[in-house]
Amino acid sequence: MSEAVVAKRYAEALFQLGTEKSTLDNLKEEASVLQEVFARNKKILTFLTHPRVKSDKKNQIITEVFQGFSGDMVNTMKLLVERNRVELLPSIVDHFIDLSNEAKGISEATVYSVQALSGDEILKLEQTFAKRFQKKAIKLINKVDPSIIGGIKLRIGNTIYDGSISGKLKRIERSIVTANK
CATH class of the missing domain: 1.10.520.20 (N-terminal domain of the delta subunit of the F1F0-ATP synthase)
Structure with missing residues (x-):
């Protein structure tokens, strides 16, 4: 086993x-x-x-x-x-x-940002994503990641919401590459 x-x-x-x-x-x-x-x-x-x-x-x-x-x-x-x-x-x-x-309807997620988020910012994100995922609450763990340049990236389970500048730049790059083929 x-x-x-x-x-x-x-x-x-x-x-x-x-x-x-x-x-x-x-x-x-x-x-x-x-x-x-x-x-x-x-x-x-x-x-x-x-x-x-x-x-x-x-x-x-x-x-x-x-x-x-x-x-x-x-x-x-x-x-x-x-x-x-x-x-x-x-x-x-x-x-x-x-x-x-x-069992309590709580999910844990990790939010990546360029600098540490304030308690108020984390609370607002928790409330927003709790509604989106229809959970009673979401507990966020903030990790600082300077490579994202700006914005935030959130990972909950196997799902990633990428609102970072580096993520947007990668998506633009992919669209340019596929358009030129």
Whole structure:
């Protein structure tokens, strides 16, 4: 069975547990923290997946480092240690957050701009695109990308809305090339 399928199954089980216990919002917050922890500190995942470190030591570290987390999240991490599946944790967390957002009608998107957008600009974009996609809300993550020259580019799922100057220039270039053939 592929690792993606296994990660989805663990995420679905955690989602189902959170739904049954009405702790989905809390678990989603913890999952977001885990996502950030693994993105910023690669050493923790290396430690948890290292074959020479005993499971007892890994579980002890999980208990100490994540002591403010719910029992369900900590037990999920310990279960992954026990089954030698800790390397799937970042993928499980990503799938879990997607499931939680989908259940609440929320989508996550990335907006690329030349400079960081203000909170007000992000809020207006979130409202505009939430209506367009018929979602309750859209959570935007702003990434600065000077290569777009100006305007914005928004990626939501597999869809990209390109309102950047560099995108417009590329479209003009393509139309000129196809017109000259």
